[in-house]
Amino acid sequence: MKRGIDLFMKSLVDRNVNYIFGNPGSTESPMMDSLKDYPIEYILSLHEGVAVGMATTYALGSNNVSVVNLHVAAGLGNGLGMLYNAFARNAPVLITAGQIDNRIRLRKPLLGHNLVAMAEPLVKWSVEAQRADELPLIMHRAFKIALSPPRGPVFLSLPMNVLAEETEANVLSPTSFYWETRPDSVAIKQAAEIILKAKKPVIICGEEVGLKKANLELVRTAELIGAAVWDTMIPSAVSFPRNHPQFRGDLPDNHEDARKVIGDTDLVLLVGGDFLQEIFFTGIHPWPEDARVIEIQSSEEFLARNFAVELGILSAIKPALHELNLVLSELISQKFQLERDRRNEELALLKTIDLEEQAKRAQVCIECQEMTPARLFIELKEVLPIDAILVEETNTARGDFLRTFLAETPGDYFGSLGGGIGQGLPGAVGYKLAYPDRPVIAVSGDGSAMFSVQTLWSAVHHHIPVVFIILANRAYKILKVNMDRYRKYFEIEEQAHYPHMDLTNPDIDYVMVAKGLGMDAEKVYEPEEVAPALQRALASGKPYLLEVFVEGTYPGV
Numbered sequence: 001m002k003r004g005i006d007l008f009m010k011s012l013v014d015r016n017v018n019y020i021f022g023n024p025g026s027t028e029s030p031m032m033d034s035l036k037d038y039p040i041e042y043i044l045s046l047h048e049g050v051a052v053g054m055a056t057t058y059a060l061g062s063n064n065v066s067v068v069n070l071h072v073a074a075g076l077g078n079g080l081g082m083l084y085n086a087f088a089r090n091a092p093v094l095i096t097a098g099q100i101d102n103r104i105r106l107r108k109p110l111l112g113h114n115l116v117a118m119a120e121p122l123v124k125w126s127v128e129a130q131r132a133d134e135l136p137l138i139m140h141r142a143f144k145i146a147l148s149p150p151r152g153p154v155f156l157s158l159p160m161n162v163l164a165e166e167t168e169a170n171v172l173s174p175t176s177f178y179w180e181t182r183p184d185s186v187a188i189k190q191a192a193e194i195i196l197k198a199k200k201p202v203i204i205c206g207e208e209v210g211l212k213k214a215n216l217e218l219v220r221t222a223e224l225i226g227a228a229v230w231d232t233m234i235p236s237a238v239s240f241p242r243n244h245p246q247f248r249g250d251l252p253d254n255h256e257d258a259r260k261v262i263g264d265t266d267l268v269l270l271v272g273g274d275f276l277q278e279i280f281f282t283g284i285h286p287w288p289e290d291a292r293v294i295e296i297q298s299s300e301e302f303l304a305r306n307f308a309v310e311l312g313i314l315s316a317i318k319p320a321l322h323e324l325n326l327v328l329s330e331l332i333s334q335k336f337q338l339e340r341d342r343r344n345e346e347l348a349l350l351k352t353i354d355l356e357e358q359a360k361r362a363q364v365c366i367e368c369q370e371m372t373p374a375r376l377f378i379e380l381k382e383v384l385p386i387d388a389i390l391v392e393e394t395n396t397a398r399g400d401f402l403r404t405f406l407a408e409t410p411g412d413y414f415g416s417l418g419g420g421i422g423q424g425l426p427g428a429v430g431y432k433l434a435y436p437d438r439p440v441i442a443v444s445g446d447g448s449a450m451f452s453v454q455t456l457w458s459a460v461h462h463h464i465p466v467v468f469i470i471l472a473n474r475a476y477k478i479l480k481v482n483m484d485r486y487r488k489y490f491e492i493e494e495q496a497h498y499p500h501m502d503l504t505n506p507d508i509d510y511v512m513v514a515k516g517l518g519m520d521a522e523k524v525y526e527p528e529e530v531a532p533a534l535q536r537a538l539a540s541g542k543p544y545l546l547e548v549f550v551e552g553t554y555p556g557v
Contacts, residue, residue, distance in 0.1 A: 002168075003165065003166055004135055017065070017066075020043070025098065027160050046454035050454050052070075057434070059086075060091050065092045072097060080122060092147050098159075124154055139172070150299035194267065195225055198225070204230050220325045225328065232277070233250060235402070251286075270295040270309070272298065280489055295313070297317075362374065371551070379531055391431055397445070397471060421447070429464050442468045445471050447503060457517040
């Protein structure tokens, strides 16, 4: 006879789960008591949101289902903010929560609630095990659903008595899932024929290009057709080399501004993403309405979801681009080649101008002794290890960050997921566990850091050597920026006040916070202090925090 908890844990072991991220309570006692019998490490966090944040990035980095363990209604509620980010960026996370003994569920027990209903809006599947012998099939389905395109989180409620219950059921053997479908050859040829009629093609790519390592194929497509390439609004990974001559940048957060930068294109190729998400409504179409549109997606959920497309191709991204490139190479005419080469030269010139402008900005930053975010990034770049992974949540400094660190390949850079803040610190821990042999450096704004500062304790407790760099400007600066935009957008008379958007009175001392959580830390005031401070942090071989004062935030100023 086996207990329900044994079926649950063995299902994880058989599916190569190495970590459970969690914050347990009394209803998680069966799981915690069983850990000694299974080769799974429990990564303890001091807040449920931190656990979900670490699990989300570990799932994306390891390309496998990660597992989170939360505590009944209150614990699950605390994790929902980070669960939104996992859902928005299709991270395959199995969220579990211990549930009250279901024999007393009708008595309204302490902390009891309908966990399935709480989680349901933010997961692909939400279920509660009613008997121990249901667990083998539930676990099989949970992994299948989490990994099937579009990937995403699933939720499992685990009543205490179900985990303690004995059963003769056996764990179902794990299934090797192969979701990579090949494209329809007729559709690929049709796409090539449409593309080769274009005079000014544009490619808009999404995070799945990077996650599926289809970057080289997309580069080849862009070069073959002479297309400008744009990334999504807030890139979460490297989908196209940012130093490539045809890469133009990241799209704005409204359709009117997107139309301005995309320009007068006659063909748009959408590849692997959730495109043109908006913050502010505008009644403008993001590209000319007579432009021909082709979309390649691995999930029907995203295909032609927000825009009418002339041709939609459901396929794994990498083989679709590979086969498209083969057909393009066969059909391309000499006239198209000449026009393409001219476009590529024009795009290369624009890229050169962009780089020169950034170099001028950098020179101004260097000549000015003030520690701006741009100056900080310049100093960091000088001593950054060649194999470093950068995890960024800088919000208002993101533009300077991405223009300074021109990430080229998947795995070099990871950004925000879904838009909710507080991801940078726990995200860096998750990526470090997924890439244990590479140095990981998290760069976060100070406001964002306080949403998940408990991460620092987990990094120290589990000896996870991440360098955390906090940009201290003593404000929710992104809110100030968006307040100005709101006033302009709705034609509200300009006002120079930003209520409740400053992090002062008292100032937060992040070095003291870090040291209170057991982490070595130091303050950085001057640009020339940045490089040696980062070198000390990396050389320590331990988790380490640098609090960098930017834009006039020196103590007492």
